[in-house]
Amino acid sequence: MISLHWKENYTTDHIGYCDMSHSDDLSSFELSEFLKFDEWIEEDDQLSVFPAANSSQTPVYRAHVIGESGVAASSHEGPSIEEGREMKEVKERVAFKTKSEVEILDDGFKWRKYGKKMVKNSPNPRNYYRCWVEGCPVKKRVERDREEQEYVITTYEGVHNHPTSS
């Protein structure tokens, strides 16, 4: 059972989370690309790699999701998966808020850093990465949470047009 919930506003974005058990059929889930199944935040807020599809366990994983769609934002009861899919069409962007001391999280992809910027009202810089694979449009940006410095916010933008290179 997959359910997507949304919480209160987070600056201009909206934070939600998605609960799912590993018994779900990932391939048929429309949000699979959008949510990047290979990276999740576990219940204890430790980053973990999603287990292989043939794993016998059925753990529940949780990811924090930051959306930017007005569609999702306007829903008070929380968006359905339909709305989530619409969000993907508007902007293929997903963010994870992760409790971590290091900002370089190995998610199975190779990244090339191309920029760093100090953001206003925050003492922390924001780092910009591009997917290392040529022709792949995916970018990500990494920054520390303004208030909770022990958290790292990783934002992915776009969908990989190639398999994960290990």
Add this chain to the structure above:
DNA sequence: CGTCTTTGACCCGCGC
């Protein structure tokens, strides 16, 4: 010596 990071410059959209 090649490759990846660093870092200031540049660009672009937006509000005033």
Add this chain to the structure above:
DNA sequence: GCGCGGGTCAAAGACG
């Protein structure tokens, strides 16, 4: 039109 904030470029530097 101009300044500001955020995103990207690219030359120079670091590092193996």
